[in-house]
Amino acid sequence: MAPFCGLIIVCSRQPVPLRGISVEVQVKGFVADVCATLKYKNIEEKPIEAVFVFPLDQDSAVYSFEATVEGKKIVADIQEREQANKTYNEAISKGQQAFLLQEDQSSGDIFSCSVGNLPSGQEAEVKLNFVRELPLESDGAVRFVLPAVLNPRYTPAGHEESITAQVPRVPIGQIPYTLDLTAHFYSAYGISKIQSNCDISPMEYTDSDKTAAKVSLAQGHKFERDVELLAYYIDVNKPSITVEAGLPDAKVGTLMADPTIMLNFYPSFPTTQEQSNCGxxxxxxxxxxxxxxxxxxxxxxxxxxxxxxxxxxxxxxxxxxxxxxxxxxxxxxxxxxxxxxxxxxxxxxxxxxxxxxxxxxxxxxxxxxxxxxxxxxxxxxxxxxxxxxxxxxxxxxxxxxxxxxxxxxxxxxxxxxxxxxxxxxxxxxxxxxxxxxxxxxxxxxxxxxxxxxxxxxxxxxQPIVTEISLKWTLPPGVEPVLLSEPPSNIFQGRRAIVYAQLRGKINEGKEGEVSLEYKFKNEIFRNSLTFPLELDNIKRPTIHRLGAKALISELESGTNSELEEAKKRIIETSIQSGVVSSLTAFVAVNKETKTPLPGPPVRRDIPITDLMLTSVLSCMYDEFGNSRADVTERSCHLSYMSEELDSSAAKYSVFKSTVGSFIDAAKLKISSLFNKSASPQCATGVSPGCACVAAEAKEAQALFRLISLQKADGSWTLSSDLASVLGLSLKEMQENNPKQNPDPAVWVTLLAVIWLHVRCLDQRDEWELLEHKALSWIKSRAGSSSLRDYIKAGNDLLKSTLDPGELGL
Structure with a gap:
């Protein structure tokens, strides 16, 4: 464990060279094109090397990296990874200014940006661009996330230590740089609203038909949590297709020279109550x-x-x-x-x-x-x-x-x-x-x-969808080359995206068609998309870059990824498309440095937020009234709580020995946080017999109290616990049973189902399977005439108007 992996820079009063981050986001449909600018300034007396380790989504295609120093723009080249690092290190050793951007070798969602030999007093801007496809949430929101949180990755014995272990960390509120972000959204069918987990400006439409809108983060936002934007489009589930012309200056026969296509399918098939009990x-x-x-x-x-x-x-x-x-x-x-x-x-x-x-x-x-x-x-x-x-x-x-x-x-x-x-x-x-x-x-x-x-x-x-295939109808001489695998599984309501390259001579005025075909319960379904082949020249080959990223990811994760042929193709695709891979990196050298800088430069790692450290410091503050500044100051040399500590007792020991008397004062609170074996807790509301339920009953969600009482076959039994959840007494439940059956399980099970519809309809996604089991059990034990009586009596007792048709009865 690193001796000082906590508040190294901030608490030692060393200045942080990263002053701020500015981000411009362009979202068109389901694709985000992002430009991030990192602003640096060296206020130390010696040249420094600033290293910023940050997360990006695994599917982000980083396609551009450049720096601006004293008004001069330096555009990075994409090179084979070892060569890029050699170029960077040689430049630094010669006293030249250099910039390096690369993916971490252990994980494709971690990147590091190195600014080498930044002279005293000098400012520099580093700009990187990336594109990524955006997921669709179950409520219809198109979700964009700019990740900020990079948790330390636990490294098992025998493996090289993760780069995340070397990143200095500070609690929330101590990040010394800010984030400015503006996002523009475009949807051909209109935008209804945009929401965020952060403070943002009110959504502003930028055209009269409400197909374009923008929002911005509040001024002075600290980049200490993931920034999430949820855009709600009209007709979001409409299948779509995007065809992008090849680049006229690209090498013939390469991916960038041919048209590229992005297919967005929304497979749909009849809903069914049929469920498999196998698995x-x-x-x-x-x-x-x-x-x-x-x-x-x-x-x-x-x-x-x-x-x-x-x-x-x-x-x-x-x-x-x-x-x-x-x-x-x-x-x-x-x-x-x-x-x-x-x-x-x-x-x-x-x-x-x-x-x-x-x-x-x-x-x-x-x-x-x-x-x-x-x-x-x-x-x-x-x-x-x-x-x-x-x-x-x-x-x-x-x-x-x-x-x-x-x-x-x-x-x-x-x-x-x-x-x-x-x-x-x-x-x-x-x-x-x-x-x-x-x-x-x-x-x-x-x-x-x-x-x-x-x-x-x-x-x-659900029954499995089988025989999934893509069927193409293209003009003679044109053939599709898949850049990503076609879907191997299809689920209701989930989007399926496919990228393909169109090879051959494209004649304007022609059309193409592609269909996603699949079988569900012996019936063939077909989603077809027709598209024109009239292609205009483009300025930003977004679909090409996403297609290149998809191909690179397929090759990197394939069974033959370690073969030289696969590695060669990854490097070729990466260099041709400008999309960085695990085997390539961006490097730029300022060859016009007037005077070589004395070296080596002093390394300065940029700190990021640590959520675990934040919770501990907040605990100390809240329990004992210390000012947050005092808590932070006293905790400056607190070693980071590595997960290599295998037990809660070991964690507590490290805290106690490191912070000393301050933690002695917080002993009881720390014990409750990290030594739970001394005071076991249970999951709120899911174990009625647990001693802590009575104290937490007011906070427990009624839904989970009800679920805790359901049996494996889907039924409920008459009990005071069930009566309490339903807001009834045992006497009321017994006296209102319309059949007065010695076994009241059918009656109380139906009451529980009615209660779910009356009280928890907005959480139906969570109890739909439970209801299905309950209704199947009810049907197996009561006739249809009896069920009508039960439902009427249940409605009267619970003061509801549930229609039997809503239960499929």
């Missing part, structure tokens, strides 16, 4: 120390571990009878709930829920590779397709090895991955889900995890 569901749960962090930087935000535990209980309650399941938790070591996957029954569900409620984030570092290997060594159950659900905050140092392991075993399972909290590695989460033909989601800010996870389970239980 082997494995839930891989991160219990490393960082999962104790908050979901976001807001006061009283839930812990990642607690939110995930709630979600796991929901999943366990939503599984169908007849399937198999197991839960595996991991940190520096791993544990299986059961020796093998177990059949889903009332008994196994109850045992699993009990163990989930006992889980804590106390298992050390994030070592996900070993539990994955153990999972893959176990045989898949016949006729029960394996579905692996991964929950992690993504702070993994050996990302590429993990993805390779998943890919080697992709043929016998599907992986669905969830990135929890700000700073989750997009490289890991997207990498493992794509490797095993699954999907992924990121849960950040104030988002609830449960709807996204339950939707993934719904997809897993």
């Amino acid at each position: 082997e569901f494995l839930f891989l749960m991160d219990r490393s120390g960082s999962m104790e962090c908050s979901m976001n930087s807001e006061p009283n935000a839930p812990q990642r571990i607690e939110s995930t535990k709630e979600t796991l209980v929901l999943l366990l309650k939503s599984l169908p009878l007849g399937c198999y399941f197991n839960i595996i938790s991991f940190g520096s070591h791993f544990e299986f709930f059961f020796p093998e996957t177990m059949e889903y029954t009332q008994e196994t569900m109850e045992e699993a829920v009990r163990k989930v409620n006992q889980m804590e984030a106390n298992m050390g570092g994030t070592e996900i590779l070993q539990p994955l290997k153990k999972i893959y060594k176990t045989a898949v159950r016949p006729d029960h397709p394996r579905q692996l659900f991964v929950f992690t905050d993504g702070e993994v140092g050996n990302t590429k090895q993990v993805i390779e392991e998943v890919q080697r075993n992709a043929q016998n399972h599907r992986c669905v991955a969830f990135g929890i909290g700000e700073g989750a590695s997009t490289s890991l989460i997207k990498g493992i889900s794509r490797a095993a033909r699954g999907t992924c989601e990121f849960i950040t800010g104030k988002e609830r995890m449960q709807p996204k996870v339950l939707q993934a389970l719904k997809n897993a239980l």
Whole structure:
């Protein structure tokens, strides 16, 4: 562990050369083109080398890098990675000014920008451009995120230490540079609203038909949290196609010289209540120390571990009878709930829920590779397709090895991955889900995890879409060359994007057509898109760059990625398109430096926000009334809480010995934060028998109190706990039973379902599977005439007007 990996620069009073960041975002439909300018100034007496390590989404295609010094623009070249580093180092050793931008070798979502030999008193601007496609949220929002949080990645023994371990960190509020951001959105069908997790200006339409709008961050924004913008378009689910002409000055036969096409499909097929009860569901749960962090930087935000535990209980309650399941938790070591996957029954569900409620984030570092290997060594159950659900905050140092392991075993399972909290590695989460033909989601800010996870389970239980293919109709002499793989799985409401290069002679006035075909329940479906081949010259080849990035990613993650032929193609594609890869880097040298600078330059690492450190300092402030400045000052030499500390007790020991008497005063509070074994807690509202529920009942969500009482077969039994949730008394429930059956389970189960519709309709995504089980159980035990009586009596008792048709009864 680095001796001073905390507030190095700020607390030692060393100046930070990065003064501010300015970002311009252009969003057209589902593609964002971003220009970020980093402004530096050296106010020290000696030349410095400023190093800024920052996150970008895994799918970002960085295509331009340049610097401006004393009014002179220096445009970087893209070179093979080793050559770029050699060029940079040689320039620095000669006293020349140089600039380097490269992707981290361990993970494709981490970049470093080095400004070498910045003379005393000099200012410099470094500008980088990137493009990326934007995801579509379940509520129809197009989501743009500018990531700021870069959590330290845990590095297992025997692996090279992650670059993130060397980054200096400060608590929220101490970042010494600001962010200016302006975003322009364009949609052919109109924009209804734009929302953000940060303070932004009111949305301003920039044209009369409301197809263009802009927003800006509030002045003086500190770049200490991810900036999220949600744009709501009209007709957002309309399939679309974009064709981009080749560049006239590009080398003939290359990707940049030919037209490139981006296909946006929105597959749709009839909704069905049919669900499979087959399947082997494995839930891989991160219990490393960082999962104790908050979901976001807001006061009283839930812990990642607690939110995930709630979600796991929901999943366990939503599984169908007849399937198999197991839960595996991991940190520096791993544990299986059961020796093998177990059949889903009332008994196994109850045992699993009990163990989930006992889980804590106390298992050390994030070592996900070993539990994955153990999972893959176990045989898949016949006729029960394996579905692996991964929950992690993504702070993994050996990302590429993990993805390779998943890919080697992709043929016998599907992986669905969830990135929890700000700073989750997009490289890991997207990498493992794509490797095993699954999907992924990121849960950040104030988002609830449960709807996204339950939707993934719904997809897993639906009948499988098969025979997926692309059918092209093009003029003679024109052929498509795919730059990205066609979709291998199709899910309702999820967009499918494909990039292709069109080779051959394009005759204007002609049209092309492409169809996505697939079979669902023995019926063939077809999504067709027609497009003109009249192509105008372009200034910014956005689609070409995205296509190049897609091709590079396919090659880098392919089974032959280590072959020289694949590496050669990655480098060629990267240099031709100007899109950086893991094997290339941008480098620029100011060859007009008048006088060589005496060296070597003093290295200055740019600090970033640390959420875990922030929560500890806030705890000290809130508990004992110290000023935040005093707390920060006293904590200047606090070593960063590395996840290599395998236990809560070890963490507490480091805190106590490092901060001394100050932490002695905070002993009880620190103990509650990091030594939870002394005062065990349970997941709020999911374990009615837990002693802490009574004290927290007011804060517990009624929905989860109800869910905790549901049985594995979908039914509820008459109890005082259930009556309390429904706002009734036991006597009322018993006396209003229309059939007065000795077994009132049908009656109370129907009451619970009606209550869900009346009280929790806006959370339907979370309980839809539970309702499906309940209704199936009710139908198997009551006739249709009885159900009408039950529904009428339930409506009267709960003062509702639910129509039986809404229940499918």
